Amino acid sequence: xxxxxxxGKVMRYLVPEGGIVKKDEAYVELEAMKMIMPLKARATGKLxxxxxxxxxxxxxxxxxxxxxQDPSSVQQLIAFKGHFVLPTKASESSSLSFGxxxxxxxxxxxxxxxxxxxxxxxAVFQKEEWLSEE
Numbered sequence: 001x002x003x004x005x006x007x008g009k010v011m012r013y014l015v016p017e018g019g020i021v022k023k024d025e026a027y028v029e030l031e032a033m034k035m036i037m038p039l040k041a042r043a044t045g046k047l048x049x050x051x052x053x054x055x056x057x058x059x060x061x062x063x064x065x066x067x068x069q070d071p072s073s074v075q076q077l078i079a080f081k082g083h084f085v086l087p088t089k090a091s092e093s094s095s096l097s098f099g100x101x102x103x104x105x106x107x108x109x110x111x112x113x114x115x116x117x118x119x120x121x122x123a124v125f126q127k128e129e130w131l132s133e134e
Contacts, residue, residue, distance in 0.1 A: 001065055002027065002039070002047075002066060004060065009031045010054065011028075011029040011036060011053065011054075012053055015027045015028075018047065020069070021047045023043050023044045024041070024042075030057070042074075043068055043074050048064055048066070049064050051064070083112055100120065103120060
């Protein structure tokens with residue numbers, strides 16, 4: 001991924017679509033506060049442009065992608081395929097303790113909660129726990 005480091009406007013790409021950009025080589029120029037700032041690639045690869053000239057971009061916005069020449073030269077992200085289990089009640093042996101509201105939010109995000117849905121709902125609606133978290 002090639003992302004903008006700052007807010008600005010894409011002036012021009014210095015490497016054509018499908019061209020090879022080398023590590024630490026400028027691939028695009030952004031205008032920010034009346035200054036032209038070149039952005040450099042962090043790896044070598046074939047450039048795919050995702051924004052056109054005169055596009056307004058924010059810091060962190062995706063400008064392009066690289067088909068890496070050497071994929072082993074960068075850290076690869078691998079999707080977690082295991083199970084992440086959250087207990088519904090904090091055990092004495094556990095050093096981590098989550099509030100019921102936090103457990104419910106994590107369950108809604110797809111994490112597996114240890115215990116039944118009924119136990120989780122009861123824990124969420126206990127007034128004492130809500131007051132102790134505030």
